[in-house]
């Protein structure tokens with residue numbers, strides 16, 4: 556292994572201790588931030604992620620509001636829980652864990668959320684604000700990736716970034732984030748319709764692999780010294796297999812482990828969004 560590690564676990568731990576201090580300052584002013592989660596169905600991965608979010612809240616002093624619905628829940632059942640959380644004054648912000656079970660349509664659910672309570676930055680208003688360059692909550696995984704690169708001094712300004720995957724939680728929005736003036740990168744978004752993925756990857760200074768295709772990014776497709784972020788999650792015999800082939804660590808300059816890279820940063824950025832929302836409302 557020659558690549559340096561983009562250590563998401565250690566970086567997230569540092570961010571959480573910074574956030575704990577900000578939560579303590581809010582509480583001293585009589586404000587207790589609260590995160591709500593909506594979990595629909597019995598997917599074990601989604602349950603693990605939601606439980607992790609509440610464990611993180613407890614660590615930094617954020618209150619937890621948990622709403623669960625069975626896999627048989629209707630669109631209306633889910634939308635009613637969203638209405639409840641919109642009206643709940645103890646809930647600073649909340650997330651609807653994605654994906655929703657088959658048969659439920661996530662877009663009307665996201666649209667129904669109060670944009671001021673959107674902790675995931677996935678409401679159309681939040682994505683619109685991001686496109687327009689207006690302050691607001693940002694999607695947690697893209698934000699986590701930018702923070703991970705910044706805290707490891709990986710140059711983003713002027714970098715050629717290739718993103719693989721066009722899902723809502725990562726691929727669609729990270730380009731908007733990285734092309735803001737403050738980040739100033741050039742971004743290419745590749746997907747299943749991309750004709751020659753390798754040709755794009757070989758030009759990249761930074762690769763964000765979020766396709767969910769095991770070992771899609773091969774060592775021969777990585778420019779020596781590039782930073783490679785592995786966001787993909789596939790499972791084989793109970794173990795996570797990322798989108799990045801293990802041999803990439805011999806070529807890349809920086810690599811995020813998976814697990815232990817972008818995942819913990821996603822969780823830390825959710826807490827960050829809640830603390831920022833509470834601070835905004837408290838006029839801090």
Ligand SMILES: Nc1nc2c(c(=O)[nH]1)N[C@@H](CN(C=O)c1ccc(C(=O)N[C@@H](CCC(=O)O)C(=O)O)cc1)CN2
Pocket residue numbers: 603604607650651652653654675695696724795813814815816817818819820821822
């Ligand atoms: N409403 C949302 N749904 C989903 C999001 C999201 O940001 N908002 N992202 C993913 C799931 N996710 C958070 O919800 C998430 C994924 C992974 C991790 C994480 O810490 N993973 C660990 C490994 C865990 C394991 O062993 O399975 C790691 O990478 O070290 C946290 C959060 C889709 N849905």
